[in-house]
Amino acid sequence: MLAVGRGRWGTVDRDSTQGALASIGLVTWLVTGGAGYIGAHVVRALQGSGRTCVIVDDLSTGVASRVPVDVPLVLGDIHDGPMLQAVMRDHHVDGVVHLAAKKSPTESMADPLLYYRENVGGLESVLSSMVRAGVTRIVLSSSSSVYGVPSSELVDEDAPLAAINPYGMTKAVCELMARDCAAAYGIAATILRYFNVAGAGGISLGDVGVFNLIPLALRAVTRGERPAVFGTDFPTPDGSGVRDYIHVTDLAEVHALAAARLESVIAGVGQRSPDVYNVGRGEGVSVLEVLAMVRSVTGHDLPPLRSARRAGDPPSVVGDTSKITRELGWQARHDLRQMVESAWESWRVTHMKAPGSELTPSDP
Numbered sequence: 001m002l003a004v005g006r007g008r009w010g011t012v013d014r015d016s017t018q019g020a021l022a023s024i025g026l027v028t029w030l031v032t033g034g035a036g037y038i039g040a041h042v043v044r045a046l047q048g049s050g051r052t053c054v055i056v057d058d059l060s061t062g063v064a065s066r067v068p069v070d071v072p073l074v075l076g077d078i079h080d081g082p083m084l085q086a087v088m089r090d091h092h093v094d095g096v097v098h099l100a101a102k103k104s105p106t107e108s109m110a111d112p113l114l115y116y117r118e119n120v121g122g123l124e125s126v127l128s129s130m131v132r133a134g135v136t137r138i139v140l141s142s143s144s145s146v147y148g149v150p151s152s153e154l155v156d157e158d159a160p161l162a163a164i165n166p167y168g169m170t171k172a173v174c175e176l177m178a179r180d181c182a183a184a185y186g187i188a189a190t191i192l193r194y195f196n197v198a199g200a201g202g203i204s205l206g207d208v209g210v211f212n213l214i215p216l217a218l219r220a221v222t223r224g225e226r227p228a229v230f231g232t233d234f235p236t237p238d239g240s241g242v243r244d245y246i247h248v249t250d251l252a253e254v255h256a257l258a259a260a261r262l263e264s265v266i267a268g269v270g271q272r273s274p275d276v277y278n279v280g281r282g283e284g285v286s287v288l289e290v291l292a293m294v295r296s297v298t299g300h301d302l303p304p305l306r307s308a309r310r311a312g313d314p315p316s317v318v319g320d321t322s323k324i325t326r327e328l329g330w331q332a333r334h335d336l337r338q339m340v341e342s343a344w345e346s347w348r349v350t351h352m353k354a355p356g357s358e359l360t361p362s363d364p
């Protein structure tokens with residue numbers, strides 16, 4: 001386990017730091033995967049709400065420079081239970097936001113064992129470590145993929161779990177694990193089912209992975225290529241897949257609200273089932289509509305390249321978000337244009353260079 005004190009990569013005295021925090025009564029949350037795209041935004045939202053954070057991340061997809069200078073970053077694998085327990089005890093952790101996971105439905109179809117090992121095995125390690133360290137609160141990252149192909153236009157949290165790819169199945173299993181651990185070990189849990197996350201809360205916080213639609217489209221226009229549309233024969237208005245998109249800063253805000261709610265819970269054996277919330281805008285946008293917005297924002301007018309469907313892609317998944325509005329008082333504030341504009345602004349800085357007046361790709 002390597003603990004990195006964030007004094008610009010210098011070390012800090014953790015004992016004196018934790019003692020100072022305890023003396024002023026601050027609440028500390030461990031964020032697994034906190035150096036990742038979503039994790040970096042969640043850490044800032046937690047800090048902005050008056051909480052302190054510690055991050056565990058193996059940096060397989062995370063970026064250390066995203067971590068705020070005053071947040072301890074522990075370089076480690078979430079499957080390392082003794083390391084997790086030490087972090088929880090040393091930093092007096094009050095709760096865990098568990099984000100570290102694999103997240104590509106397409107990749108999961110090709111390598112399901114990887115997804116079960118990382119997602120299900122990873123959560124088992126986190127929950128076991130929480131039990132041993134006496135930590136009783138968790139905000140769990142889940143996905144709209146648990147719904148599979150919903151039977152209704154808007155899918156609510158009571159819909160059956162009917163995932164159609166291993167990624168979604170692992171998230172469904174993780175939800176069931178959290179429910180069972182709530183009853184058996186007194187862990188209070190909130191489960192957040194993310195819809196499609198996009199945008200950036202700052203130039204340095206954009207999604208550096210090229211797996212989701214908007215980064216894929218931005219990479220294509222940067223290279224002068226036509227962005228791909230996988231499937232144009234779905235039973236949707238324009239034939240392309242329809243999804244619910246959520247700005248990453250809106251999503252991050254929900255984690256702070258969920259943390260605050262859990263802090264008021266007195267956990268114990270027989271703990272009630274976790275609260276489950278959809279996190280989206282409650283509006284469907286097709287792939288072709290997203291690409292039209294990318295063309296509008298970037299000024300790169302390249303027509304989409306129509307390709308065959310990918311295995312494991314449902315035609316349409318749009319969330320009913322009335323429950324989270326009713327119970328947490330939350331509603332998404334950013335629209336699709338803001339998502340694409342913020343993603344493009346970050347992309348231009350992190351993936352491009354500008355010799356003279358011409359923007360050119362900075363990566364292969």
